[in-house]
Amino acid sequence: MSIIEQSTNEVSTNGLSRRHFIQAAAATGVAIPFAQMIGGSAVGAASTTLRLASGKQEHVIAPWETSGGSLFALSMVGEWLTWQLPSGKLEPRIAESWTSSADAKQWVFKIRSGVKFNDGTPLTADDVVYTFTSIFDKTITKGVSRSKGNYDNILDAKGVVKVDANTVQFNLLQPNGNFPYFVSSACYGMCIIKNKAFGGAGWEKTMISAGPWKMVSHTPTEITVYEKNPYYWDSSFNPAYSKVELVQFVSAATAVPLLKTGKLDYIGAMEAADALTLDKAKFTVNTLPAGAGFAHVHMRTNFGPFQDKRIRQAAALTIDRPGYVKGVMKGIGGIVGNDSVMDPYVTADKSVPQRKMDIAKAKELMKEAGVPNGFKVDLSTWARDDINKYAKLIKTSFAKIGIKVNLVIDGSDGGSAVYYTYDPYPSKPGKVNQFDNHSWLASNLGIVDWAGRGVPDQYLMREWRSTGDWSGAMLDSRVMDAAVDEYLQAITPAAKKKASKKIQEASLDETPYILAYTSNLITAGRKSLTGMVVNGMGQYDARAAK
Amino acid sequence: MSVEKLSALAEKSNAERKQIRSERMQLVLRNKTFLVGASMLGFWVIMAIFGNLIAPRGAGDQDFEFVSVGPSLKYWFGTDANGQDVLSRVILGTRLIVVMSFTATALGTIAGTALGLAAGYFKGKFDMIVMRLIEAISAIPVLIIALLAIAALEGRSPTLTVIVIGFVFTPNIGRTVRAAVLGESELEYVAAARLRTERTPHILFREILPNVLPPIIVEFTVRLGYAIFAIATLSFLGAGVEYGSPNWGTQIAENWGSIYSNVWWATAFPALAIASLAVSVNLISDSLLEVFEI
Known part of the structure; x- marks a missing residue:
């Protein structure tokens, strides 16, 4: 392992936080319609629909504008060069591997072969270059991108270079040993989008990226329904659920009764006081170590x-x-x-x-x-x-x-x-x-x-x-x-x-x-549900959910 | 009829009215419903005045050793999710809601009475215009007007809330007073006052007003009950007073989510306080209605 790889991996022991939900007077008004809207299932019963609770979206769910609760929804359809794991370390996703120069100023990412967007279009180095250069160009983003600030003094548009169809090089403005995190899901707006696509408002109507799930329907501030992305790069991905519903809640506390009555399968972030009320025989509560969030x-x-x-x-x-x-x-x-x-x-x-x-x-x-x-x-x-x-x-x-x-x-x-x-x-x-x-x-x-x-x-x-x-x-x-x-x-x-x-x-x-x-990130799900993963950003990984 | 004859009739009528008022007062004080309501209201008024001396702890005091702890000998009403004493916050929250509701209702009553007196006495076009305005304002729900006003003025303060609620109550009180004045203005004592060339303000406030006080008092108590709910609701919605203040509606807004964690006391006691204050006012209102036979 090179010294830079060591450095990259010597991250926080956890790197966690919550993006959990708000308490507001209107919450009852929100929770009740959801209770009526989503169908019930007995606690512990297998279902072909996985129902997940999410925070309320703050802005439109689009790569250039996403923030707060919307990153939950984005994490289902988006795919990044790298993915931040609950441990805080990185997992290769679209990038198969990466290397750096000795001074950590040049980083080369190998793009995985055969990756496709969820509409079946092949994903190439051109898409990666566009994703990372478009945010610097106000004529393209119309000034809506919030991701540019991630790269101040680190990277500019000229520094993103296509080497070949499967290789992209980032020439940094200054050395940075942690640069793979700058292309990871931790920079949640930087999921790879199609070359020339507009990543601002409107993107949420199609949600074209290369993540494991494909959007079926999206009702802003309420619910997003997904199905398996048939073009997902990992051919071993064989979800146990034909559908995933991501239901938005104003307050995590209002989602708890739905979890208790089997109308929800999983809450990705909740208050300790709420988690303590759950019956351990029926629900699994996980507490990840305190992190930087x-x-x-x-x-x-x-x-x-x-x-x-x-x-x-x-x-x-x-x-x-x-x-x-x-x-x-x-x-x-x-x-x-x-x-x-x-x-x-x-x-x-x-x-x-x-x-x-x-x-x-x-x-x-x-x-x-x-x-x-x-x-x-x-x-x-x-x-x-x-x-x-x-x-x-x-x-x-x-x-x-x-x-x-x-x-x-x-x-x-x-x-x-x-x-x-x-x-x-x-x-x-x-x-x-x-x-x-x-x-x-x-x-x-x-x-x-x-x-x-x-x-x-x-x-x-x-x-x-x-x-x-x-x-x-x-x-x-x-x-x-x-x-x-x-x-x-x-x-x-x-x-x-x-x-x-x-x-x-x-x-x-x-x-x-x-x-x-x-x-700490405190998660809770029905006892029979396994394989759900949430990282420190609050992003869901439901690929292995069973 | 001569001025002297009219004056004599008016004096007799006034004397009779004074006697009726005195008898009614006696009836009110003997009415059990009134006594129960007044006792409850008196309790809350004492809390409002002497709350700082009675409350065992400060409104902001936090005890991290006792967070979300149920009612006990140490904390009679338990503690909330912030480790704050629910009993102290209920007691200390009394002053704000009592003062705000009384002030808002008084404001609406004064303005409504003035408007109703003028409309009922002058009649004609003035009355017609005032009544149409009153009807227009009355058609919009109180909370909607209040929320709109608070949002438009970009303010969230007890003073603004009081003014808004007072404004919203003005038309209803005005309409009640106008109806009473329409009947009174045709009576002899008003005609006598006119013949004595008394000035209009004198006729309105010295002659007519004392004789339309019963419906005003009843309307005041009815509105007071509404004001308590309106202030509590606005506070619950975050539009009334500052978040985190020991206001009953705010306390419910802060703690209702804890009900799902079986922490019911942090919500229940402020809610009971609102209910008991409103019930006390309603009991008084009912007893007055009964006595005044309105």
């Missing part, structure tokens, strides 16, 4: 009341992290003490001190910052079971040092149509309105959920670096940028660990985000 609390660094880092540090010191994980999360979660995204990964430096609740010190910092009596601030986020609880934790914790938090929780359109607006996008400093409009990229204080990636590169590039396009805090720190760049370009585990330490220390110092815990 978690809710990030951003404190805006370039405008608003959190500009002084002492205030941000004080805020971070108010939270009883172990208490929250033990009590509210029923102990199913990881405690993060240094507010860094590096914590769950094996390259994290464990010698970096962990933050503990210290109200006296927090008050002292507030006094030093000139706000001994605190201030009022809105916390903006969107309604989801776990985020609601986290928002309340922030409110009660900040109150201890006089910060009066007013919760502004977006419950629109099943959750996040307002909060996750891309209106102020990109969020680069100087290019965004300098006021709080309660959206994720223009708010003084907010909570953003991030799916679990096998490596931290995307968090670092899009959220922590000053050039990041998904940076709620808009941190502009030379120290952090240098540490991030060092990590991204590091090839050996030792070099990554060294860079990670710098990131962790800079995170403690600047505290642009509060990352109090890592969440």
